[in-house]
Amino acid sequence: AIKRSHQCATVQLDFQLPEKFDLTYINEDNEKVRPVVIHRAVFGSIDRFLGILIEHFGGAFPLWLAPKQVQLIGVSTVHHDYVKKVKEALRKEGIRVGVDERNEKLGRKIRDAQLQKIPYILVLGDEEVATQAVSVRTYRQEGLEKMAIDTFIQQIKQEIAQKKLPILTKL
Numbered sequence: 001a002i003k004r005s006h007q008c009a010t011v012q013l014d015f016q017l018p019e020k021f022d023l024t025y026i027n028e029d030n031e032k033v034r035p036v037v038i039h040r041a042v043f044g045s046i047d048r049f050l051g052i053l054i055e056h057f058g059g060a061f062p063l064w065l066a067p068k069q070v071q072l073i074g075v076s077t078v079h080h081d082y083v084k085k086v087k088e089a090l091r092k093e094g095i096r097v098g099v100d101e102r103n104e105k106l107g108r109k110i111r112d113a114q115l116q117k118i119p120y121i122l123v124l125g126d127e128e129v130a131t132q133a134v135s136v137r138t139y140r141q142e143g144l145e146k147m148a149i150d151t152f153i154q155q156i157k158q159e160i161a162q163k164k165l166p167i168l169t170k171l
Helices: 016-020 044-059 077-092 106-115 126-131 149-162
Strands: 010-014 039-041 068-072 097-100 120-124 133-138 145-148
Touching: 010 016, 016 039, 068 077, 068 106, 077 097, 077 120, 077 126, 077 149, 097 106, 106 120, 120 126, 126 133, 126 145, 133 149, 145 149
Parallel strands: 068 097, 068 120
Antiparallel strands: 010 039, 120 133, 133 145
């Protein structure tokens, strides 16, 4: 995100280890003094690692790593039952899914899902209910592709299993 190829290791001042191991040295005034330990940390902590990972992907995680892999958006409240059915089918297959049930315009819901960088957005309306299908939109593409629910589930499960990393472009 900030145009660096990597950032991981750090050099740190550690004030706890000298205390823990009761380290001292004699200074030029012949007095015992507690030192400060300088050490490097390759990953230092899980939160630093996650920060690096978020920065590296600019928040747009690959599908297999994304906290929410699919966002379901019903065109209106009359599609709520079908949205619920699709959600359960995805969850049954271990796919992390969310539903936008806000009383907002469709375009706003789609835009918000894109801003959250959710890999897949499924738009469900009258046509999708009638054909038992889903309209699929990916994070980096505009336009919708209609497909059967089972076809989408198989494709997304295959993509998750492959654990592909996206080709990073300048954000």
